[in-house]
Amino acid sequence: MTAEERSAELAIETRGLTKTFGHQVAVNGIDLAVPRGAVFGFLGPNGSGKTTTIRMLLGLAAATSGQARVLGRDMPRSLREVLPLVGALIEGPAFYPFLSGAANLHRLDTADRDAPSRTRAARVHLALERVGLTQAAGKKVRAYSLGMKQRLGIANALLAPRELLVLDEPTNGLDPQGTREVRALVRLLAAGGTTVFVSSHLLGEVEQMCTHAAVMSAGRLVAQGTLDELRRSGTSRVQVRTPDAEAARRVLAGLGLAAEDAGRPAAADAADGLVTAVLAVHPGGPDLAGGPVYAAGLQESLASGRAPKPEEIVCALVAAGVRVRGFAVLGSSLEDRFVALTGEGFDVAQ
Ligand SMILES: Nc1ncnc2c1ncn2[C@@H]1O[C@H](COP(=O)(O)OP(=O)(O)OP(=O)(O)O)[C@@H](O)[C@H]1O
Numbered sequence: 001m002t003a004e005e006r007s008a009e010l011a012i013e014t015r016g017l018t019k020t021f022g023h024q025v026a027v028n029g030i031d032l033a034v035p036r037g038a039v040f041g042f043l044g045p046n047g048s049g050k051t052t053t054i055r056m057l058l059g060l061a062a063a064t065s066g067q068a069r070v071l072g073r074d075m076p077r078s079l080r081e082v083l084p085l086v087g088a089l090i091e092g093p094a095f096y097p098f099l100s101g102a103a104n105l106h107r108l109d110t111a112d113r114d115a116p117s118r119t120r121a122a123r124v125h126l127a128l129e130r131v132g133l134t135q136a137a138g139k140k141v142r143a144y145s146l147g148m149k150q151r152l153g154i155a156n157a158l159l160a161p162r163e164l165l166v167l168d169e170p171t172n173g174l175d176p177q178g179t180r181e182v183r184a185l186v187r188l189l190a191a192g193g194t195t196v197f198v199s200s201h202l203l204g205e206v207e208q209m210c211t212h213a214a215v216m217s218a219g220r221l222v223a224q225g226t227l228d229e230l231r232r233s234g235t236s237r238v239q240v241r242t243p244d245a246e247a248a249r250r251v252l253a254g255l256g257l258a259a260e261d262a263g264r265p266a267a268a269d270a271a272d273g274l275v276t277a278v279l280a281v282h283p284g285g286p287d288l289a290g291g292p293v294y295a296a297g298l299q300e301s302l303a304s305g306r307a308p309k310p311e312e313i314v315c316a317l318v319a320a321g322v323r324v325r326g327f328a329v330l331g332s333s334l335e336d337r338f339v340a341l342t343g344e345g346f347d348v349a350q
Contacts, residue, residue, distance in 0.1 A: 008072055011036045011164050011195040012057060016066035019052050026052045028219035029066065034197055034212070036163075039190040041206030042199040044216030045342060050199040051090070053216075054168050057197075058088055071163055084114055087157030089150075090168040097142035101133055101152050104141055109159050127155040131185055147178020154185060165189060167198045171205060183209050203338055217342040231334055238313055241326030251320045255308045 012034035019027040027049040034040045044050050055061035057068055059076040068075045070082050095104045105124040109115050115123070128137050131151040141149065150170055157165060167186070171179040186209050190196050200206050206213050207227065214224035223230055238257070242248050249259040308316075310329050317324050 009036055010034060010069070011038070011071060012040075012197060013069045014053075014057075014066060017053065017056060017063055017068055018065045019049075019056060019061065020064045025219050027056070030216075030219075030221040032214060032221065033224065034195065034214075036195050037190075037193065038212045039186065039196045039198065039210045041210035041213035042197060042216065043201070043203065043206050043213050043338070044199075045201055048216040048342075049219040050216055051168055054088075054090060054166055054197075054199060058086065058090070058166065059083070060090075084160060085163045086166060087154075087160075087162040087164070088166045088168075089153045089157050089170055090166070095141045095149065095152060098140060100138050100140055101144065101148075101155075102128060102137040104152065105156060105159065108156050112159070115160065123159050127158045130158055130189075131155040132181070145175075145178060147174050147181045150174060150178065150182055151185060154182070154189075158189075162194055164195045164197065167196065169199055169201070171200070171202075179205075203335055207334060215338055215341050222341045223337070227334065230337055237330045238310065239326070239328045239330055240317065240322075240324060242317075242322050242324055244322045247320060248317060248322045251317050251322060252313070255313060255316060257308070257313070 010033055012032055014030055014032040016029045016031065017027060018025065018029050030049075030053065032053075042050050042053070052061065056063050057070055057075065059079040062076070070078075071085055073082050075082060095101075096107070099107070102124055105127060106120060109120050109123060110117070125134075125137075128134050131154050133148065133151055133155060136144065136148060141152065144152065154165075154167070154170070157167075170186070171182050174182060183205065186196055186198060190211075198206075198209065210227065212224070212226050213230060215222050215230075238252075240248050240252075252259050310327070314324060314327055317327075
């Protein structure tokens with residue numbers, strides 16, 4: 001695939017995108033690659049640079065250096081052609097509380113110079129229908145729940161057909177019911193073929209909604225890929241349950257696997273011990289970010305598999321007379337990965 005073909009498959013692509021505020025580097029040379037059709041979670045703790053990145057992508061802030069392409073066109077040079085194809089929800093739009101949801105959308109649609117007035121009513125109706133607010137269309141916004149207001153914000157982003165939706169922390173401040181509604185709506189929109197770029201500081205949320213994710217930490221992009229790729233890019237371990245722990249450790253060491261710890265499984269024979277060893281540390285994280293080929297480096301390193309295969313480990317254990325009563329290959333969870341990548345207490349609350 002040529003570089004141009006690869007670019008054409010990306011809804012968002014940045015190279016070395018950087019934003020500084022005085023001496024502070026808010027976004028530090030990031031290379032984002034968001035495939036078309038993805039639900040892409042832009043994950044990072046508060047203050048890691050997500051909103052600043054989104055503002056640059058939408059032409060709301062100028063980059064200090066680097067390039068950004070949105071829907072295959074250079075930004076901000078092609079702002080006028082690109083923006084009509086992008087629906088955005090940033091920091092929640094301001095609605096008039098004394099007007100109904102429908103009346104608010106009418107007002108906002110009027111402000112769009114490219115939106116024909118003749119079809120306005122139909123557009124507003126369709127947008128409200130898509131977010132499930134038809135029943136509440138005539139209700140004053142001051143009587144809306146936070147979740148309903150957020151859905152109205154998404155309806156506003158959907159007033160025209162969009163190729164890309166950019167949502168900045170769409171569930172922030174919502175109660176569990178509102179959160180569920182917005183997450184379900186994001187999945188629904190994505191199922192219709194729209195690329196969704198959604199920022200969040202909640203790992204659980206990204207795991208539920210997204211096909212892909214990128215992780216920001218202190219202005220840097222420290223990993224990106226499909227959720228599976230990110231999971232696989234951690235450290236895997238093998239775990240052996242055996243009454244012959246010492247012998248198992250020697251065999252593992254002979255295969256180049258350092259046994260980490262020994263314990264006792266909760267509900268096992270009192271004589272059994274658990275031996276855990278690092279199987280392979282797969283590259284990922286910082287190596288993944290910045291590569292011009294989307295996540296390919298990770299795929300190759302996984303395919304080349306220099307670590308012994310699980311069946312070879314079992315064979316060696318059995319051949320050495322180790323009584324193997326349990327054997328497992330343990331992957332790292334996304335949570336382990338993200339805590340390791342961001343190096344700070346990641347908010348994993350739902
Ligand atoms: N206009 C500004 N002037 C000065 N500093 C800013 C400005 N906007 C953002 N910053 C700083 O840049 C850093 C990144 O902020 P940003 O809002 O992009 O992070 P974020 O990941 O979106 O966090 P949050 O989830 O809290 O919004 C922060 O340290 C912030 O204080």
